[in-house]
Amino acid sequence: MKLGVAIASDNALPSAFVVMRGLEKSIKLAHEFGYDGVELALKEPDEMPAKELLDLLKKNSIEVSAISSGQVFAARKLMFTDPDKEKRAELVKSFCGFIDLAAETGCGLVNIGRVRGSIGTRDKNEAEKLFIDMANTLCDYAEKKGVTMILEPVNRYEIDYINSTDEGVELIHKVNRPNFTMMPDVFHMNIEDDHIGEALIRNREYVRYVHLADSNRHAPGDGHLDFDDIFSALGKIGYDGWCTVECLPFPDPETAAKRAVAFLRHRYI
Ligand code: LER
Ligand code: MN
Secondary structure: OOOEEEEOOOOOOOOEEEEOOOOOHHHHHHHHHHHEEEEEEEOOOOOOOOHHHHHHHOOOEEEEEEEOOHHHHOOOOOOOOOOOOHHHHHHHHHHHHHHHHHHHOOOOOOEEOOOHHHOOOOOOOHHHHHHHHHHHHHHHHHHOOEEEEOOOOOOOOOOOOOOOOOHHHHHHHHOOOOOEOOEEEEHHHHHHHOOOHHHHHHHHHEEEEEOHHHOOOOOOOOOOHHHHHHHHHHHHHOOOEEEEEEOOOOHHHHHHHHHHHHOOOOOOO
């Protein structure tokens, strides 16, 4: 397994779920603290020119674990289930840029978290049709670039659609594309799933990437999640991908990033 940390540029909203901000500084610190990679939480695909980014990664021996898209929802209010055609076209444009970047950086993964959008008072089938159409459009483009789209079940207090991993798998079956799968986040699983370890084992086929935070969304080890159970389940299913820390920057970004490595390295990863 490889250990990553979620980062964003300086202009990310204060509410963005990342550990450190400032791409250049965070890539340097990620290496210094002992991470293998960074997950880039981006609003736009070109927040840093690709060449500059690739040089910076190489210089610091850091890989990109995935491109994440939460800020496309939080800052730009774009979503898969938006009935507005123009907004959906804007989303396709940004996601094609994310897919290009995922191919260029070699991570080959683009996350779909809260950007899937909500259902609200609409008929669920109507919203779901919009989601599935968008997923197919993006999978068509991603397939040509060797990129996989990873759906993240997110807890009910943040979004009203696809909260548990079982719901994620149900939707993955409906989309039914080889490059459309899932990325569980143990913070959301702790709220929505019956049992974290059992749900990971049950849905093993679709565990392509993992987000880590503790029960209070602080650094792993600072709350009461059973990480022995989580990593024992990941071991049982032969998971060998990225585990990326996506916790709140508490008490401050650098301390959170360091505490997460201190807890996870050697014990689990
Ligand atoms: C949001 O809570 C989250 O976990 C992100 O990774 C997805 O937007
Ligand atoms: Mn997450």
